[in-house]
Amino acid sequence: ATTKTHIGNFEFENCFMNAAGVYCYDRNELEQVINSQAGTFVTKTATLQSRPGNPEPRYHDTALGSINSMGLPNLGFDYYLEYLLELQKTHPDRTFFFSLVGMSTEDTHTLLKKVQESDFNGITELNLSCPNVPGKPQIAYDLETTEKLLTDIFSYFKKPLGVKLPPYFDIVHFDQAAAVFNKFPLTFINCVNSIGNGLVVEDESVVIKPKNGFGGIGGEYIKPTALANVHAFYQRLNPSIQIIGTGGVLTGQDAFEHILCGASMVQIGTTLHKEGPAAFERITNELKAIMNKKGYKTIEDFRGKLKYL
Numbered sequence: 646a647t648t649k650t651h652i653g654n655f656e657f658e659n660c661f662m663n664a665a666g667v668y669c670y671d672r673n674e675l676e677q678v679i680n681s682q683a684g685t686f687v688t689k690t691a692t693l694q695s696r697p698g699n700p701e702p703r704y705h706d707t708a709l710g711s712i713n714s715m716g717l718p719n720l721g722f723d724y725y726l727e728y729l730l731e732l733q734k735t736h737p738d739r740t741f742f743f744s745l746v747g748m749s750t751e752d753t754h755t756l757l758k759k760v761q762e763s764d765f766n767g768i769t770e771l772n773l774s775c776p777n778v779p780g781k782p783q784i785a786y787d788l789e790t791t792e793k794l795l796t797d798i799f800s801y802f803k804k805p806l807g808v809k810l811p812p813y814f815d816i817v818h819f820d821q822a823a824a825v826f827n828k829f830p831l832t833f834i835n836c837v838n839s840i841g842n843g844l845v846v847e848d849e850s851v852v853i854k855p856k857n858g859f860g861g862i863g864g865e866y867i868k869p870t871a872l873a874n875v876h877a878f879y880q881r882l883n884p885s886i887q888i889i890g891t892g893g894v895l896t897g898q899d900a901f902e903h904i905l906c907g908a909s910m911v912q913i914g915t916t917l918h919k920e921g922p923a924a925f926e927r928i929t930n931e932l933k934a935i936m937n938k939k940g941y942k943t944i945e946d947f948r949g950k951l952k953y954l
């Protein structure tokens with residue numbers, strides 16, 4: 646069995662990659678993902694200026710997952726663009742993802758115009774779902790603002806673009822969100838970002854400092870929500886818009902389920918944070934074993950073929 650895949654016009658030897666925010670802060674971390682079994686990587690979400698992020702502790706692992714309120718710490722757009730352009734020379738056969746978002750609508754347009762005018766030839770992931778910048782709502786929970794933003798973006802942005810979405814929890818919201826996304830030539834949507842503003846308590850205390858302990862939840866806690874979002878949009882979107890599945894992937898079986906629900910690429914966050922880049926080889930081998938046992942040669946043999954009762 647092969648776990649290769651494609652997103653847009655790009656082929657990837659493996660359908661696994663990191664989730665933005667994990668193992669992607671700087672060249673050192675990104676190089677470790679490049680040198681792992683991952684098919685590609687996505688950068689930490691970049692903003693126009695570098696940001697220190699929220700006070701620590703701002704990330705905490707639990708037995709079942711993780712909670713974070715990083716606050717968008719990143720080295721700034723230029724740092725990641727420079728590295729991505731360097732990789733286009735040293736790894737011309739590979740395609741990478743650039744995650745970004747502005748701290749304002751104006752900044753978002755400034756960033757995307759810089760990408761459009763640059764020599765970057767990979768895929769851009771616009772983060773519409775950061776839950777941890779105090780005072781800033783998750784953009785994709787405001788569908789009117791999201792539609793206006795995408796309308797303006799596609800008037801000038803002609804390179805491959807996808808959006809990182811928060812989880813939705815209401816069937817009507819799936820309907821309304823899909824109706825918006827279907828209006829645009831999106832290469833993909835990525836479901837899901839962390840479940841925003843959860844609260845983990847240990848003994849008598851919160852476990853992270855920012856926002857009195859409130860933070861995005863990842864890991865085993867969120868797989869049912871992640872699979873539901875992947876499948877809800879798979880059922881509703883134009884087939885030209887592919888789906889990246891993120892959330893709750895610990896094993897090859899979890900990845901199999903994301904693909905069964907419709908995902909064409911699977912991102913790994915909390916598990917990668919806990920286990921390191923070796924997780925890609927383990928999970929890839931586990932998925933291949935499942936595919937071999939079931940007689941599936943490629944992921945297209947079962948992608949989206951979730952059975953109903």
Ligand SMILES: O=C(O)c1[nH]c(=O)[nH]c(=O)c1I
Pocket residue numbers: 666690713714715716717718772774775776777778838839861
């Ligand atoms: O706090 C963060 O930096 C963060 N944390 C998340 O869990 N998702 C996001 O999109 C972001 I931008």
